[in-house]
Amino acid sequence: MPFIPAHQPPTQTTALGWHFVFVDHQLLLPEADTDTLAPQAPTLFGAIDAPRHYLGRLDGHDCWTLALAEAPPGWRRVPLRAAMMQFPAPLMALAGRAAQVLEWDRAHRFCGVCGTPTQAHERERSRVCPACGHTAYPRISPAMMALVWREGELLLARAPHFAPGMYSALAGFVEPGESLEDCVAREVEEEVGVQVKNLRYFGSQSWPFPHSLMVAFTAEWAGGEIVPQADEIEHAAWYRIGELPGIPPRFSIAGHLIRDQVASMQERR
CATH class of the missing domain: 3.90.79.20 (Nucleoside Triphosphate Pyrophosphohydrolase)
Structure with a gap:
C-alpha cells in the first residue's frame, strides 16, 4: 500500500x-x-x-x-x-x-502572538495571521526513548498512568538547546538515578498523543543504583531477559525496541 x-x-x-x-x-x-x-x-x-x-x-x-x-x-x-x-x-x-x-x-485557529483569527495558507500546510504575519506549522515534539541494559538484564519502569502490570523503556521530551544524546543521559538519570554509556540509535516513530516523534536508543548501564523519580516512575527494576513483565505491543516502537534487544542479547550469549 x-x-x-x-x-x-x-x-x-x-x-x-x-x-x-x-x-x-x-x-x-x-x-x-x-x-x-x-x-x-x-x-x-x-x-x-x-x-x-x-x-x-x-x-x-x-x-x-x-x-x-x-x-x-x-x-x-x-x-x-x-x-x-x-x-x-x-x-x-x-x-x-x-x-x-x-x-x-x-x-491554531487564533494567532498565538496577537490573537487574530488565522487563515489557511494556500500553498503549504500552515496557518497564517493576516494581522502580524505569524505562521503556525504543525507542531512536532521530539522525545527520546532509552532501553538501558546490562549483561542479561533490562531496566524497565512503569509510570502511574500505565495499564496494570505494564512496563516499558524510559522516555522523556527533549528540552530547548539539548541534543538527543544529552536528553537520554539526563532523562535516565532523572527518572531512575543511573548513568549510561554506549548509546545506539534504534529507530523512530511518529506518535500522535498528541504530536510526538519518538526517537529510540539502547544504552548500556554505566553505574548507579535505581532510585525512581517521585511522581514520574511508580516502579523500576532490572529484569532478566527471560523473565520480563508485561511490555508494550509491537505496534509501538517501545514494543519493537524491547523485543529486538532481547533477541540481540540472546544471540550474543
Whole structure:
C-alpha cells in the first residue's frame, strides 16, 4: 500500500477515498464487524460542513481527514490508540498523521502572538495571521526513548498512568538547546538515578498523543543504583531477559525496541 504525501488535493480527485473522520478525538469505524477502514465515497458522511484536510494518496486513493460533531449513521467511535493497534502499518501511520493535522488546525485557529483569527495558507500546510504575519506549522515534539541494559538484564519502569502490570523503556521530551544524546543521559538519570554509556540509535516513530516523534536508543548501564523519580516512575527494576513483565505491543516502537534487544542479547550469549 504505497503512500504519497501531499497537502494540496490534485485537480482530479478519486471517486473513493480514505476518510479518517474524528468525533471528540475518536476515530470513526464502520459499525459492521470490522476493525479497519476501506476507501469510501464522501457522501457516506452526510452533508460535510467541516473543513477537510488532504493528506496524500494511499494505494491509488486520495486520503482525507476531518472532524465532525457526531457520528453519522453506520459509524462508531473508537479510541485512536485502540484503532491503530488493529490497523496495518500504512493505515496506522495515516491515522496518526490525520489526528495530528486536525489537532494542529484546532489549536491554531487564533494567532498565538496577537490573537487574530488565522487563515489557511494556500500553498503549504500552515496557518497564517493576516494581522502580524505569524505562521503556525504543525507542531512536532521530539522525545527520546532509552532501553538501558546490562549483561542479561533490562531496566524497565512503569509510570502511574500505565495499564496494570505494564512496563516499558524510559522516555522523556527533549528540552530547548539539548541534543538527543544529552536528553537520554539526563532523562535516565532523572527518572531512575543511573548513568549510561554506549548509546545506539534504534529507530523512530511518529506518535500522535498528541504530536510526538519518538526517537529510540539502547544504552548500556554505566553505574548507579535505581532510585525512581517521585511522581514520574511508580516502579523500576532490572529484569532478566527471560523473565520480563508485561511490555508494550509491537505496534509501538517501545514494543519493537524491547523485543529486538532481547533477541540481540540472546544471540550474543
